[in-house]
Amino acid sequence: MQPGDVAATYADTAALEQWIDFAPSTPLAEGIARFVDWYRHYYQV
Numbered sequence: 001m002q003p004g005d006v007a008a009t010y011a012d013t014a015a016l017e018q019w020i021d022f023a024p025s026t027p028l029a030e031g032i033a034r035f036v037d038w039y040r041h042y043y044q045v
Helices: 014-020 028-043
Strands: none
Touching: none
């Protein structure tokens, strides 16, 4: 760990999800893969 890194965090997003009526449902691996595809296409790499 680097100076300033947080060892652990705990976030409850239930209130935000209720407030904006949205909860993400894309699995992390799929979201990363889609971002990499977009990035490669956008920057032509």
